[in-house]
Amino acid sequence: xxxxxxxxxxxxxxxxxxxEKPQFDEKKWQQKYPDEFQTLQSRAAKVSTSFxxxxxLKSPIVKFAVAAVIILAIGLFMILYNQDTKNENVDVTEFTxxxxxxxxxxxLKIAYYNGGIEAVETQCDNAIEKLGLKSKxxxxxxxxxxxxxx
Amino acid sequence: xxxxxxxxxxxxxxxxxAMITMSPPVLGFPPDNAAVLYLRAFILYEEPDRDLNKMLDxxxxxxxxxxxxxRQYFEKNRPIIELATTASQIPDCDWGRDxxxxxxxxxPELATVRKLAFMLVADSKVSLIDGDYKTSLERCLTIHxxxxxxxxxxxxxxxxxxxxxxxxxxxxxxxxSEMPADVETLEWLKNQMIDxxxxxxxxxxAVVNEAEISAREIRKERIDEILNAHSEDGILNQIPKExxxxxxxxxxxxxxxxxxxYLDCIASVQGAMALPYENxxxxxxxxxxxxxxxxGTNPVxxxxxxxxxxxxxxxxxxxxxxxxxxxxxxxxxxxLLKAKTGQLPDKLPVGLPKDLFSGKDFEYEKNxxxxxxxxxxxxxxxDKIHEYEFKARK
Numbered sequence: 001x002x003x004x005x006x007x008x009x010x011x012x013x014x015x016x017x018x019x020e021k022p023q024f025d026e027k028k029w030q031q032k033y034p035d036e037f038q039t040l041q042s043r044a045a046k047v048s049t050s051f052x053x054x055x056x057l058k059s060p061i062v063k064f065a066v067a068a069v070i071i072l073a074i075g076l077f078m079i080l081y082n083q084d085t086k087n088e089n090v091d092v093t094e095f096t097x098x099x100x101x102x103x104x105x106x107x108l109k110i111a112y113y114n115g116g117i118e119a120v121e122t123q124c125d126n127a128i129e130k131l132g133l134k135s136k137x138x139x140x141x142x143x144x145x146x147x148x149x150x
Numbered sequence: 151x152x153x154x155x156x157x158x159x160x161x162x163x164x165x166x167x168a169m170i171t172m173s174p175p176v177l178g179f180p181p182d183n184a185a186v187l188y189l190r191a192f193i194l195y196e197e198p199d200r201d202l203n204k205m206l207d208x209x210x211x212x213x214x215x216x217x218x219x220x221r222q223y224f225e226k227n228r229p230i231i232e233l234a235t236t237a238s239q240i241p242d243c244d245w246g247r248d249x250x251x252x253x254x255x256x257x258p259e260l261a262t263v264r265k266l267a268f269m270l271v272a273d274s275k276v277s278l279i280d281g282d283y284k285t286s287l288e289r290c291l292t293i294h295x296x297x298x299x300x301x302x303x304x305x306x307x308x309x310x311x312x313x314x315x316x317x318x319x320x321x322x323x324x325x326x327s328e329m330p331a332d333v334e335t336l337e338w339l340k341n342q343m344i345d346x347x348x349x350x351x352x353x354x355x356a357v358v359n360e361a362e363i364s365a366r367e368i369r370k371e372r373i374d375e376i377l378n379a380h381s382e383d384g385i386l387n388q389i390p391k392e393x394x395x396x397x398x399x400x401x402x403x404x405x406x407x408x409x410x411x412y413l414d415c416i417a418s419v420q421g422a423m424a425l426p427y428e429n430x431x432x433x434x435x436x437x438x439x440x441x442x443x444x445x446g447t448n449p450v451x452x453x454x455x456x457x458x459x460x461x462x463x464x465x466x467x468x469x470x471x472x473x474x475x476x477x478x479x480x481x482x483x484x485x486l487l488k489a490k491t492g493q494l495p496d497k498l499p500v501g502l503p504k505d506l507f508s509g510k511d512f513e514y515e516k517n518x519x520x521x522x523x524x525x526x527x528x529x530x531x532x533d534k535i536h537e538y539e540f541k542a543r544k
């Protein structure tokens with residue numbers, strides 16, 4: 001059987017056994033019961049917003065989404081706050097200039113031009129602080145481990 | 151038969167002696183290059199922790215006396231002090247600075263040698279408090295000699311050397327004011343100081359060495375880097391943008407001209423520095439004004455304006471240092487007279503080192519605490535007359 005035959009048969013059965021859903025005609029009902037229509041309409045206007053929100057907030061997906069947004073906002077705030085605090089406390093040049101570069105002829109000459117011999121000395125001190133002269137003590141055990149190659 | 155036997159023996163001995171003389175001195179110590187020992191000292195050096203560092207600062211400033219922790223620190227670092235002392239006595243020091251790197255030449259040794267100098271000053275203080283005056287002075291002399299090793303090359307390293315010399319002189323003055331009259335130690339110190347003064351690195355050589363490096367930097371490939379490095383300081387702010395742009399877009403011929411301008415100015419600096427201080431200062435000031443003015447209109451002068459900026463300042467630093475060294479040597483002579491006669495002289499003895507600002511003798515003033523040596527010429531850079539106060543133990 002083809003689709004055309006199917007449609008014809010369906011319509012026929014439907015009419016015979018009357019299983020179709022009853023159709024609500026709003027206009028006819030409005031004309032027949034005008035007072036009830038007015039009452040219903042005013043109630044619907046009051047309830048609709050709060051009902052909508054209640055329904056949305058009760059949804060578990062929405063609850064998860066709201067929690068995620070709050071956590072994300074707090075996280076972002078903490079990161080930005082920490083960055084601001086760091087920037088306030090640390091000289092920007094410390095990040096831009098590696099310690100070895102602070103001890104080039106060019107860098108030292110610029111320091112001297114800007115602040116005389118005191119500035120050169122300060123530059124040396126800052127560089128050495130960052131380079132770190134602290135020597136690491138090696139134990140015999142560590143040495144033997146290195147020799148073994150383990 | 152016996153003759154041949156002796157001949158063979160003599161031959162073997164000759165070969166043996168030749169082998170000894172020709173072989174390199176593998177076991178020779180100290181090495182010819184002081185830098186080797188300094189670098190060994192840097193490797194062994196252990197930075198004190200924050201608290202100990204603060205204590206060492208206070209000790210250097212005379213605020214505290216050495217405690218057990220400080221003494222333990224110096225006991226532990228004794229080999230480093232010995233290495234630095236030995237290194238300082240070696241005539242030559244080659245740090246292996248790669249001049250071909252131009253202005254990117256690295257000089258990390260400047261910072262580490264200063265660290266050693268601070269350690270030596272603190273150790274000198276410990277010896278002074280213990281009454282070991284000669285060791286205390288020896289530490290300061292080591293700093294003077296290290297300054298010669300560090301400053302024997304470029305202007306910037308020369309200046310660090312000058313700062314170290316100043317540190318050593320400051321503490322020698324303190325030791326002289328506290329030590330009892332001891333002719334032998336004072337004679338020894340005087341000879342050491344004269345030797346240090348005579349071997350002081352030449353500032354002119356530093357200017358010439360630096361000029362060679364700087365002249366090589368004046369080329370197309372380096373121009374952007376140089377201009378960018380100076381973008382935030384005052385030199386370029388005074389030069390019109392179009393003049394700076396002409397430098398960025400210059401061709402080889404332009405840079406050759408720019409180098410020539412720079413080297414001509416260096417020759418003028420050399421000429422000025424051969425003059426007495428006041429004349430030298432005025433000549434350098436005039437030259438500086440000329441370069442600054444010309445850089446505003448002539449693009450060729452811009453690189454010289456950058457490279458030679460504030461040349462007067464290092465020249466003045468050099469003069470201040472040399473004069474203070476002369477004042478210390480002159481003061482040792484005065485202390486010697488006191489040690490020999492029991493009292494300070496009423497007049498300045500003849501033949502003492504001079505005030506280089508005026509080229510004349512220092513003015514001598516006796517007071518209740520000791521004496522003052524005052525310059526007769528003014529430091530024109532700071533508009534100030536330097537004076538050096540020495541206290542004498544009663």
